[in-house]
Amino acid sequence: MGEAVLKLYELAGADAALRFSPHCWKTRMALAHKGLEAERIPWRFTEKAAISFTGQGLVPVLVHDGETVCDSWRIALHLEERFPDRPSLFGGAGAMPLARFINSWADTALSPAIARVIILDILDRVHEDDRAYFRASREQRFGRTLEEVAADRPANLAAVRQALLPVRRALAAADFIAGTAPAYADYCVFGLLMWARCISPVELLETGDPVFAWRDRLLDVFGGMARSAHCA
Amino acid sequence: MGEAVLKLYELAGADAALRFSPHCWKTRMALAHKGLEAERIPWRFTEKAAISFTGQGLVPVLVHDGETVCDSWRIALHLEERFPDRPSLFGGAGAMPLARFINSWADTALSPAIARVIILDILDRVHEDDRAYFRASREQRFGRTLEEVAADRPANLAAVRQALLPVRRALAAADFIAGTAPAYADYCVFGLLMWARCISPVELLETGDPVFAWRDRLLDVFGGMARSAHCA
Numbered sequence: 144m145g146e147a148v149l150k151l152y153e154l155a156g157a158d159a160a161l162r163f164s165p166h167c168w169k170t171r172m173a174l175a176h177k178g179l180e181a182e183r184i185p186w187r188f189t190e191k192a193a194i195s196f197t198g199q200g201l202v203p204v205l206v207h208d209g210e211t212v213c214d215s216w217r218i219a220l221h222l223e224e225r226f227p228d229r230p231s232l233f234g235g236a237g238a239m240p241l242a243r244f245i246n247s248w249a250d251t252a253l254s255p256a257i258a259r260v261i262i263l264d265i266l267d268r269v270h271e272d273d274r275a276y277f278r279a280s281r282e283q284r285f286g287r288t289l290e291e292v293a294a295d296r297p298a299n300l301a302a303v304r305q306a307l308l309p310v311r312r313a314l315a316a317a318d319f320i321a322g323t324a325p326a327y328a329d330y331c332v333f334g335l336l337m338w339a340r341c342i343s344p345v346e347l348l349e350t351g352d353p354v355f356a357w358r359d360r361l362l363d364v365f366g367g368m369a370r371s372a373h374c375a
Numbered sequence: 376m377g378e379a380v381l382k383l384y385e386l387a388g389a390d391a392a393l394r395f396s397p398h399c400w401k402t403r404m405a406l407a408h409k410g411l412e413a414e415r416i417p418w419r420f421t422e423k424a425a426i427s428f429t430g431q432g433l434v435p436v437l438v439h440d441g442e443t444v445c446d447s448w449r450i451a452l453h454l455e456e457r458f459p460d461r462p463s464l465f466g467g468a469g470a471m472p473l474a475r476f477i478n479s480w481a482d483t484a485l486s487p488a489i490a491r492v493i494i495l496d497i498l499d500r501v502h503e504d505d506r507a508y509f510r511a512s513r514e515q516r517f518g519r520t521l522e523e524v525a526a527d528r529p530a531n532l533a534a535v536r537q538a539l540l541p542v543r544r545a546l547a548a549a550d551f552i553a554g555t556a557p558a559y560a561d562y563c564v565f566g567l568l569m570w571a572r573c574i575s576p577v578e579l580l581e582t583g584d585p586v587f588a589w590r591d592r593l594l595d596v597f598g599g600m601a602r603s604a605h606c607a
Contacts, residue, residue, distance in 0.1 A: 234469020240545070240554035241473035248480060248541035309480035313472070322472035 147179065147226075152194055152204040155185035156268040156342070160373040163265070163341035165254065166215040168334035168369075169246075170203040173219050173327060175365040177229040181205070188273040215334075216246055219327050232327040245320065246331040248309075253332065256306045257339055257347065259299040262289050264343035268375050296345075303347050307354050314353040318360060325361060333361045333369075341374050379411065379458075384426055384436040387417035388500040388574070392605040395497070395573035397486065398447040400566035400601075401478075402435040405451050405559060407597040409461040413437070420505040447566075448478055451559050464559040477552065478563040480541075485564065488538045489571055489579065491531040494521050496575035500607050528577075535579050539586050546585040550592060557593060565593045565601075573606050 151174070154164035162168075162183070174181055186193055191200045197213050205212045205221070212221045223232045223239075233239040262281060266289060269277050278289060285292045293299070310320065310332060319325045320332065336358055339347050348355040362370035383406070386396035394400075394415070406413055418425060423432045429445050437444045437453070444453045455464045455471075465471040494513060498521060501509050510521060517524045525531070542552065542564060551557045552564065568590055571579050580587040594602035 231469070235467035237463070237466020237553070237558070238470035238473055240549055240552065241470055241477060241560050243548060244477055244541060244545040244552055244560065245473060247544040251540040251544060252484065252538075306484075308483040309476060312479040312483060313476040316475060317472055320472065320476050321469070326469070328473050328476065 148208055149174070149179060149181035150184060150206040151181040152184045152186045152202045152206075154202050155187060155270070156375065157270045158268070158373070158375070159185040161268060161341060161375055162372070163268070163338055163375075164202060165334040165338035167203045168337040169215040169327075169330050170205065170218050172330035172333065172361075172365075172369070173215075173222055173232055175368055176232055176326070176330070177222050177226045179222070179226070179229075187270045188276050189270075216243065234321060234326050238321075238326075238328075242321075242326070242328040242331065245328045249331045249335055253303070253306050253335055256299070256303045257335055259292050260296060260303060260345055260347065261339050261343040263293045264345070264375070268342055300345070300347065304349070304352070307348075307352075310357070311353050314357050319357065325364060329357075329361060333358065337369055337372070341372060343375070380440050381406070381411060381413035382416060382438040383413040384416050384418045384434045384438075386434050387419060387502070388607065389502045390500070390605070390607070391417040393500060393573060393607055394604070395500070395570055395607075396434060397566040397570035399435045400569040401447040401559075401562050402437065402450050404562035404565065404593075404597075404601070405447075405454055405464055407600055408464055408558070408562070409454050409458050411454070411458070411461075419502045420508050421502075448475065466553060466558050470553075470558075470560075474553075474558070474560040474563065477560045481563045481567055485535075485538050485567055488531070488535045489567055491524050492528060492535060492577055492579065493571050493575040495525045496577070496607070500574055532577070532579065536581070536584070539580075539584075542589070543585050546589050551589065557596060561589075561593060565590065569601055569604070573604060575607070 151170060153162045153167040155162055186202050194200065194202065194204050197204050197211050199213055201213065203215055203218060205218045207221070207225070212218050219232055233242050266274060266277060282288055313320055317323060320328045336347065339345065348358065383402060385394045385399040387394055418434050426432065426434065426436050429436050429443050431445055433445065435447055435450060437450045439453070439457070444450050451464055465474050498506060498509060514520055545552055549555060552560045568579065571577065580590065
């Protein structure tokens with residue numbers, strides 16, 4: 144087959160160069176892992192019309208030779224299935240369900256903890272057309288105002304570091320969650336840290352934390368792709 | 376080679392038939408997964424002398440043809456390496472590090488949450504010689520009296536159900552954490568639920584919870600081994 148044509152719709156801030164979605168970061172790392180390049184199209188929360196062809200309203204959206212795939216997890220499965228000769232995202236069929244668990248853990252335990260730290264930074268940096276949508280949808284999710292959610296930053300930061308304990312412990316045995324080399328299980332967690340890195344000046348991690356060193360290793364892979372990403 | 380001779384030192388309560396350690400349950404499930412039988416030797420927290428030959432003071436301890444292996448995770452690795460022709464505990468080399476993460480998650484996020492619910496039931500059921508040791512070591516770990524730890528049972532129970540969210544979400548896609556059949560990643564989590572089931576009358580799960588149905592499936596595997604275990 145010829146070279147695949149890939150388009151990736153990514154969440155952008157007011158500054159179109161600011162691509163901060165944690166789920167889009169999972170997909171960017173998955174594409175790089177597979178050695179694939181995609182045209183990256185900036186998209187804002189309220190631009191539902193621009194992705195109405197997908198039948199839903201969230202990014203990432205991958206368009207692969209005209210075929211549309213939504214949701215970062217389904218995109219990872221799609222890439223694994225359609226590019227079987229490239230490096231595996233999972234490291235075998237037995238590992239895929241376990242990576243799915245780690246993705247679920249990241250989205251349900253780690254993501255809300257990080258959100259409490261960075262939520263006002265996100266509000267400041269989304270496009271002005273997105274601001275009312277962002278506030279309303281997130282205040283409904285948390286059941287409080289964003290200012291209340293973010294009020295106790297030291298406690299919120301401590302909760303992030305506490306939530307990372309299973310990662311810290313796993314890294315005592317290997318350089319990456321997936322073992323000696325990174326794979327999708329790493330990107331699931333790393334994507335959430337890139338969300339914070341791109342949108343907020345707050346440093347989530349202490350320099351002596353093994354999670355800090357692991358994040359550094361992932362900032363450096365793929366020619367330093369993540370390290371060179373535009374930050375607010 | 377001939378039939379392996381296996382001895383497993385297991386934590387027991389005042390009633391020697393009560394084998395409630397979550398880590399020993401991980402090992403029991405791992406042995407059953409490999410189709411192995413072990414002589415199960417009851418052990419109490421304060422019987423350090425009985426396992427002094429291991430150079431440490433915790434169970435599970437597996438003695439395999441005279442070779443001693445401590446710690447449930449290292450026992451799982453040992454069984455996988457030494458019984459490669461039996462069903463795999465991990466489902467491939469790529470899955471082992473991810474199972475290690477899930478084990479770390481279970482021990483750091485789920486275990487303390489369950490402990491808060493059942494801690495006084497454990498205190499009631501350990502051997503009388505173990506009671507002072509148990510109270511002192513656990514009060515140091517929590518930084519509070521056991522009665523304070525256990526005081527708000529409804530909130531503690533809600534926290535367990537909240538902590539199980541990544542399991543619940545993973546089970547939306549497959550019958551087991553490891554996919555279509557159970558493996559060590561499942562036993563890591565299930566072992567903690569067996570801890571509660573054996574030692575406490577409190578039901579951690581609601582009947583409509585997908586985690587409840589998953590636990591039922593694991594209670595039934597290996598001829599209903601876990602379901603028929605002695606409970607307090």
